[in-house]
Amino acid sequence: MTKQMAFYFDASACNGCKACTIACKSKNNHPVGITWRKVYEYGGGTWIADPLDPAFLKPNLFTYAFSVACMHCENPLCMEVCPAAAISKDDNGIVLIDGDLCIGCRYCQWACPYGAPVFDEESSRMTKCNMCVDVVAEGGKPYCVEACVMRAMDFGELEELRAKYGNENAIEPLPPASITSPSLVITPHRHSQPSGKGTGRILEEV
Amino acid sequence: MTLRDWSLIVFTILVQMSVGSFIVLGVVHFYATRKAGLEEADRMSTRALLAIVPVLVLAFLASLLHLGSPTNAYFAVNNLGTSWLSREILFGVSFAVIATIYAFLQWRKLGPVVLRIIIGWIAALVGLALVYSMSNVYMIPTQPSWNTFATPVSFYATTFLLGLFAMGVAFVANYAYYQRKKVGCAEAQCELMRGALSGIAVASIILVGIELVVLPVYVAVLATGSAAAMESLRMMTGPYLALFILRIVLSFLGAGVLAFFLYRNASSPGREKVLAYLAYAAFIVVLAAEVIGRIIFYNTHVNIGL
Amino acid sequence: MSENNFLKKVLNETALSRRSFLKWSAALGGTAVVAGGINYGLKTAQAAAEATAMEGEWITAACWHNCGGQRCLLKAQVVDGVVQKVKTDDTHEDTDDYPQLRACARGRSQQHQVLGADRLKYPMKRKNWEPGGGKKELRGQDEWVRISWEEALDICASEFLRIKEAYGNEGIVELGSTLSRPIQMLGGAIKTWGTTSWGTWYYTGPFIGLGDGLSNTSNNDRLDMRKSNLIVIFGGNPAWSSQGNAMKFYMDAKKAGAKFIFIDPFYSDSAMVLADEWVPIRPGTDHPLVLAMAHTILTEDDPILNPLIDWDFLNRCTIGFDRDHLPEGVDPKENFKDYVLGTYDRMPKTPEWASEICGVAPYKIRALAREIAMTKRVSLLTAWSAARTNNSDTWPQVFMTLGAMTGNIGQSGRMTGVSCWERTANGGNQFLVGSGGSGVPRLEDEAINMTVNNNELWDAILTGQYTKDATAKQDVNIQMIVHDGSSSLNQKVGMTKGIEAHRKVEFVLTLNFVPNTNVKYSDVVLPVTTMWERAGYFKGNREHLIWARKVIDPIFETRDDDWIAAELGARLGFDPMVIWPLTPEQIAFNQLKGCWTLNADGATKDTLVTITADDIAELGVEGEPQTGKISLQEFKEKGIYAVPRREGDKYTFISHQAFRADPEANPLKTTSGKLEIHCQANADFVNSKGFTTIRAIPTYNKATEGYEDTFSDFENKVKGDFPLQLVTIHHRRRSHSMLDSVPWLREAFPQEFAISQIDAEARGLKHGDIVKVTSRHGSVIRPLLVTERLMPGVCYLGEGAWAEVDEASGIDKAGATNTLNGAIPTGQGHQGWNTCNVQVEKYTGLIELLPDHKWPQRIPVEEA
Numbered sequence A: 001m002t003k004q005m006a007f008y009f010d011a012s013a014c015n016g017c018k019a020c021t022i023a024c025k026s027k028n029n030h031p032v033g034i035t036w037r038k039v040y041e042y043g044g045g046t047w048i049a050d051p052l053d054p055a056f057l058k059p060n061l062f063t064y065a066f067s068v069a070c071m072h073c074e075n076p077l078c079m080e081v082c083p084a085a086a087i088s089k090d091d092n093g094i095v096l097i098d099g100d101l102c103i104g105c106r107y108c109q110w111a112c113p114y115g116a117p118v119f120d121e122e123s124s125r126m127t128k129c130n131m132c133v134d135v136v137a138e139g140g141k142p143y144c145v146e147a148c149v150m151r152a153m154d155f156g157e158l159e160e161l162r163a164k165y166g167n168e169n170a171i172e173p174l175p176p177a178s179i180t181s182p183s184l185v186i187t188p189h190r191h192s193q194p195s196g197k198g199t200g201r202i203l204e205e206v
Numbered sequence B: 001m002t003l004r005d006w007s008l009i010v011f012t013i014l015v016q017m018s019v020g021s022f023i024v025l026g027v028v029h030f031y032a033t034r035k036a037g038l039e040e041a042d043r044m045s046t047r048a049l050l051a052i053v054p055v056l057v058l059a060f061l062a063s064l065l066h067l068g069s070p071t072n073a074y075f076a077v078n079n080l081g082t083s084w085l086s087r088e089i090l091f092g093v094s095f096a097v098i099a100t101i102y103a104f105l106q107w108r109k110l111g112p113v114v115l116r117i118i119i120g121w122i123a124a125l126v127g128l129a130l131v132y133s134m135s136n137v138y139m140i141p142t143q144p145s146w147n148t149f150a151t152p153v154s155f156y157a158t159t160f161l162l163g164l165f166a167m168g169v170a171f172v173a174n175y176a177y178y179q180r181k182k183v184g185c186a187e188a189q190c191e192l193m194r195g196a197l198s199g200i201a202v203a204s205i206i207l208v209g210i211e212l213v214v215l216p217v218y219v220a221v222l223a224t225g226s227a228a229a230m231e232s233l234r235m236m237t238g239p240y241l242a243l244f245i246l247r248i249v250l251s252f253l254g255a256g257v258l259a260f261f262l263y264r265n266a267s268s269p270g271r272e273k274v275l276a277y278l279a280y281a282a283f284i285v286v287l288a289a290e291v292i293g294r295i296i297f298y299n300t301h302v303n304i305g306l
Numbered sequence C: 001m002s003e004n005n006f007l008k009k010v011l012n013e014t015a016l017s018r019r020s021f022l023k024w025s026a027a028l029g030g031t032a033v034v035a036g037g038i039n040y041g042l043k044t045a046q047a048a049a050e051a052t053a054m055e056g057e058w059i060t061a062a063c064w065h066n067c068g069g070q071r072c073l074l075k076a077q078v079v080d081g082v083v084q085k086v087k088t089d090d091t092h093e094d095t096d097d098y099p100q101l102r103a104c105a106r107g108r109s110q111q112h113q114v115l116g117a118d119r120l121k122y123p124m125k126r127k128n129w130e131p132g133g134g135k136k137e138l139r140g141q142d143e144w145v146r147i148s149w150e151e152a153l154d155i156c157a158s159e160f161l162r163i164k165e166a167y168g169n170e171g172i173v174e175l176g177s178t179l180s181r182p183i184q185m186l187g188g189a190i191k192t193w194g195t196t197s198w199g200t201w202y203y204t205g206p207f208i209g210l211g212d213g214l215s216n217t218s219n220n221d222r223l224d225m226r227k228s229n230l231i232v233i234f235g236g237n238p239a240w241s242s243q244g245n246a247m248k249f250y251m252d253a254k255k256a257g258a259k260f261i262f263i264d265p266f267y268s269d270s271a272m273v274l275a276d277e278w279v280p281i282r283p284g285t286d287h288p289l290v291l292a293m294a295h296t297i298l299t300e301d302d303p304i305l306n307p308l309i310d311w312d313f314l315n316r317c318t319i320g321f322d323r324d325h326l327p328e329g330v331d332p333k334e335n336f337k338d339y340v341l342g343t344y345d346r347m348p349k350t351p352e353w354a355s356e357i358c359g360v361a362p363y364k365i366r367a368l369a370r371e372i373a374m375t376k377r378v379s380l381l382t383a384w385s386a387a388r389t390n391n392s393d394t395w396p397q398v399f400m401t402l403g404a405m406t407g408n409i410g411q412s413g414r415m416t417g418v419s420c421w422e423r424t425a426n427g428g429n430q431f432l433v434g435s436g437g438s439g440v441p442r443l444e445d446e447a448i449n450m451t452v453n454n455n456e457l458w459d460a461i462l463t464g465q466y467t468k469d470a471t472a473k474q475d476v477n478i479q480m481i482v483h484d485g486s487s488s489l490n491q492k493v494g495m496t497k498g499i500e501a502h503r504k505v506e507f508v509l510t511l512n513f514v515p516n517t518n519v520k521y522s523d524v525v526l527p528v529t530t531m532w533e534r535a536g537y538f539k540g541n542r543e544h545l546i547w548a549r550k551v552i553d554p555i556f557e558t559r560d561d562d563w564i565a566a567e568l569g570a571r572l573g574f575d576p577m578v579i580w581p582l583t584p585e586q587i588a589f590n591q592l593k594g595c596w597t598l599n600a601d602g603a604t605k606d607t608l609v610t611i612t613a614d615d616i617a618e619l620g621v622e623g624e625p626q627t628g629k630i631s632l633q634e635f636k637e638k639g640i641y642a643v644p645r646r647e648g649d650k651y652t653f654i655s656h657q658a659f660r661a662d663p664e665a666n667p668l669k670t671t672s673g674k675l676e677i678h679c680q681a682n683a684d685f686v687n688s689k690g691f692t693t694i695r696a697i698p699t700y701n702k703a704t705e706g707y708e709d710t711f712s713d714f715e716n717k718v719k720g721d722f723p724l725q726l727v728t729i730h731h732r733r734r735s736h737s738m739l740d741s742v743p744w745l746r747e748a749f750p751q752e753f754a755i756s757q758i759d760a761e762a763r764g765l766k767h768g769d770i771v772k773v774t775s776r777h778g779s780v781i782r783p784l785l786v787t788e789r790l791m792p793g794v795c796y797l798g799e800g801a802w803a804e805v806d807e808a809s810g811i812d813k814a815g816a817t818n819t820l821n822g823a824i825p826t827g828q829g830h831q832g833w834n835t836c837n838v839q840v841e842k843y844t845g846l847i848e849l850l851p852d853h854k855w856p857q858r859i860p861v862e863e864a
Ligand SMILES: Nc1nc2c(c(=O)[nH]1)N[C@H]1C(S)=C(S)[C@@H](COP(=O)(O)OP(=O)(O)OC[C@H]3O[C@@H](n4cnc5c(=O)[nH]c(N)nc54)[C@H](O)[C@@H]3O)O[C@H]1N2
Pocket: C066, C178, C196, C197, C198, C388, C484, C485, C486, C487, C488, C490, C491, C492, C493, C511, C512, C513, C514, C516, C528, C529, C530, C531, C561, C728, C729, C730, C735, C736, C737, C738, C799, C800, C817, C818, C821, C833
């Protein structure tokens, strides 16, 4: 493997609008039920008596949105466990499922900590974000990235993105990066909590 | 629960029961030969041995149901290099084939006994490897409720418990069959059966003991694990608590209490009727416990991450 | 009819080729998509490239809803007349100053509205319809029968004539506008009055000297906003209700260092991204909050030691602040300062007084007031939401007063006003680019001039009477409802009565392309084309103009509204050439040739498009060649003309700048020429309407169904039967009712009823429970969203869902908010949707509630 392409995600800018979700659906002609890029709202907290005036309640909460598709991991657990060797990693580090080989066992779904593989009942095959390989092959950026209204996403070589945006790659609700080494760089939100140490919950997904 | 979940439950339980049965049969056959000669030992075990084959076929058919694209099933061994699922399939098929050959040889009394013994050993080892790979399928870092020592321990426990009690039933039935047909030496068969049943009872009590020791350790592991592990535990002790308790009670009842009575009745001759009832009851109770255990297993796993 | 017959029939009758129809018909499966199979896994880049190789043509497609967004650029890939997918702006590099116009989730789902399984395909009538009505109570439940255009138009024409004959033109109410030309020629129809979007800003804003926020903005432009140090938003959730670039513009200001404070009952997705501080407030109570802030500033101000008030600005540019600055002849007691201090009513508007109403702690009110008064450059912004509350006729006025007191009007980085809808975060009254007129002459025919307030419409039909003005009631007998381009039944207050009214009149006609609520309760439905099937559409925002073209031919038997107007007009005895003298292509061309841009000098305009004789011949229209800035070809390909911006350019807009510098030379269009804190014009206008009355200074008027009305005894704080306040928020799933049925959007944005964690716990309710929400006017059932992001005591439900009323129980299972919002005419007759009292309980009835995206789509006539 020569390169590792990656996503950048700016949690401080994402407003959870799901333009990316729908852009992906549109590009790939996906029906209801098949959503490769999902947006999660993560948050929690409580209302407490205002210390400066206990007669009033004061919000003590945190919340932010996270847009997630396949992370095209450096150690893709999905690929490791797939019995049919239907999952492979190409020269750009893009992890792809070959639908012709897939036996539909859904094992990759159990293995993936990002909820990336999505089963297509119609074809009985597993599907997942293909990082818009066709667009990328022509030097473009994925649809979802170019769709983002908040410019909260970027795309490029992992090392370059790290140089540009830093090394963060695991905040809640994502799993610890050690499991699969996601090809992802994150700018945290002011409320972000580190992976595995969250006190919140996923309030909404799709 | 979906058809898919059931297919996995049926597959794992039947396969493990088959492996267990095969090994239990081997052990019993060994002792029976020493005690009553090859003839009687074969007579005692051949029919049970043959029964394993359709059970395995059934298990594999069930497993196909959990595949979205069963027509592609032969791709399932494409990734022996890294996928435990591929290995499971390979060992599974190998076990089925070798065990079938073994059964065929014993049934038709073909080939030298040494060859049969060698093939038997190979089948047993492949069977053990099969159960090992089955547990490894579930021991992936994203599934904390599966990714513990408890998975192999419980898979092997299931293997032997169900193997023991399935064979217990098989011996009882076999004995009844020969009594009706009036062939062979009833005395010897009766003796062998009682001996086997008391062995089964002792082994099962030990196994259930192990299971009951493992349980609190497992709970402690989950309780101190990741958020996903704790969520699994919360499910086991929340919505699944009733099943969870039922499972423990049934295990204790079947593999403990009934096994104890089995043991008591096996040591004194003339109680074959009671023994038969006990063997059937214990098998059903233990099977139910294992199925419930598996239901909990598949329903309380929680992914790490999203 | 079998599928084959169905196909054959369609193919005989539509302009679609067989091939394209077959592909398109994949969409008829319901949730299935437009064309091609699903793309489940592309093994290699090459395979992927092959799968998407069919380039076809990328045609700029209209996104024409009333969405509050900015008219984003949408391009549809059309191969062989079939829409494959859509993309958005990639016509130039994306920079902060000159950003692309990226479409939102709704725009990107547009193809599923245009080519949705539930598109209306044929004219149809209600099975039991007969001239005069025919089992009118079956409206909403009857079966549909497909009819021919001939029959449909004949029925409409004869009903128009019959009803006019029997009841006069006052027997007809027109709740849209696409048939307005033939209706005007017929002598007109009753129309409705009263604002929707703006709440009280539409009238009061201009009366007091600020803009209404749409045709006239008083927020500075986006580049100047970056100079603000503090941006305070009183109600405003652009992340949902001003999609497109508005959130990005705010983000630019945040990156430039502005602090953001959100004053809102909901910690919105906008606040999630932008807010440095969130001040939760009860709906409809911003007025007392601002009064108390004014009180703090007034009492703490010291011109030398603690200068908080911009006295110079107040004295020069406003009237009504204190007794020394009142219009002539006004009672000196009637001034703002004395009202705030409670000089005469002995009720100082202290933070303690306000906090009891608005729920903000007194210390927090003081801190806010001080921060606003002491920060150098502040933007005081508000969307219309806080003004879409009952009795809020002086809210804009008090809001303006706060801006005036703190001097945040008319200077760079400082502004006070509405930041909403398409104008969010980017004010500026002079557009930088625009299109030409249609060239269609106005009609001169005399028509009746009779209007009924939106809040009284359904009652007028049911009771035969409405409020003409403060002096008189008026009898009326409405027997025909025409829905020509609106979603009135679903979108106006008091839907339960609305349905009753629809079942009372003799004829209901709807023109639409989707089977929404209006359609459901109609007698005759005429299927219209969408903008994707029409000749052209020009729309933009301050800095850009979009030329959307025809993407596909009209599907099935749909027709343009204009065609219908002409055909109907002909049957009413008018000359169709007078109704629509120009072809759709000619109209589009006229708009095109009239396109202009403002030059870099910020003053002169230039023609935008160069048009050659060849272009004209190719378009088949009449016109003269012209030269402009860009070629027709370029405009057509790009589909957009965006004016590049940079800081310091001549397009910069600072509202009220000249006025502030010299108010005498640059008077405002108010009675006094100044900002009117005492505004007699507003009071006179409101008081003439015959609903509730107000004073000329911005006193607090308790809202009907506001916070106080959640109590049966406010003094002793005893809660009543409807103890919670409901905000009917503009929801991400749709634009009002538009797009509500699109499965993708239903899946992405569930229509949940949201409640605070504390209120849920108090009722033993859990996230995901099905709840019944009841107001004084109706009930809905919905899944519950429990969140800490709502102020306790407040709930929200997105407005616009297509009502789905269970006939037996009267419960609306879709959660259309106007089932809950009652018609309550107050003040200037606006609709006060954000003041509504409700109760919530676990639903225990028998109605099954599947997730919305699993509902079968409404397909009125699947076969004929
Ligand atoms: N409870 C509550 N109700 C509200 C609000 C609220 O906050 N709360 N908000 C209010 C506001 S601000 C507004 S602006 C109104 C909007 O109220 P409406 O304007 O009535 O709502 P829309 O859903 O936009 O309806 C437009 C209708 O026109 C149809 N249409 C679109 N284009 C054409 C065309 O070319 N020809 C024809 N014949 N039909 C066409 C669409 O299919 C749709 O049915 O809703 C108001 N209703």
